[in-house]
Amino acid sequence: MNIDTRLALLQAFTHGESYGLEIIERVRKLSNGKIKIPQGRVYPALRALEAEGMLESYDGPPLPERGGRPRRYYRITAAGERAARQDAKALYALLKPALGMA
């Protein structure tokens, strides 16, 4: 299924903070395997969302399984939550007829 990466990521972050690899898996699980974001596209999207003020990030501790690199964790900001809610409302209105709720 094709869906805007930004929209999918914002919705996934309303469930709590996460990092690149994990958020891809979360989107996949929440959409019952229908939405798969390619790993290469996630990072520019996360950085763009951070630049827009929708997400904030911090480095975790260095991990040996990452060759001593830290994970970069992201969490949603108040502005991000507002945007996610607006997106969800718009999507819901769009999908109502298909869900038989019009």
Next chain:
Amino acid sequence: MFRSILFRRSRERDEWCTVDKKKLADSIEYYRGYTLHNDDGTTTRLSLKTADEGARRDVRLLRQSLEAREHIADSYRSYLKALVAVREEQGRRAARFEAASRVLDGWGAILPSRIFKEDLGDYIEDTGRRAREGQRFGVWIRVTAAVFWTGLNAISFAMKLLGKKRAG
């Protein structure tokens, strides 16, 4: 079918012991086609998950044990063979991950620090998981994808930075 396997520990001392078959089966991570011969004449195929202390033993010691004990029961020989196979496979997996990490580390030297840490770190983590699962081609497909995507992201990162400088 018996729940445990009886084998003779030493010909000289006539010492016997039993091994719980389930524990034995759970102790080997990777099935390599070996079969346990039960003392009632039937056989049991190994399907295995986590490695136990035995599986962590040095391959050389296990090999010696296997070669030195020609007299031991088929079941125990099968067990030792399986342990050797497991240990060798674990070594191959670790070597595969090490080689992939080296390639990615070398490639990462020319990447911006943020991409080096975040994007490449995630790719290395994912490569390690695949290597542990025993994927051979999956590891190298991941390395190729990592080089492609991090390269592309680094170019767009640099272009954005240049654009900002020009605008500023």
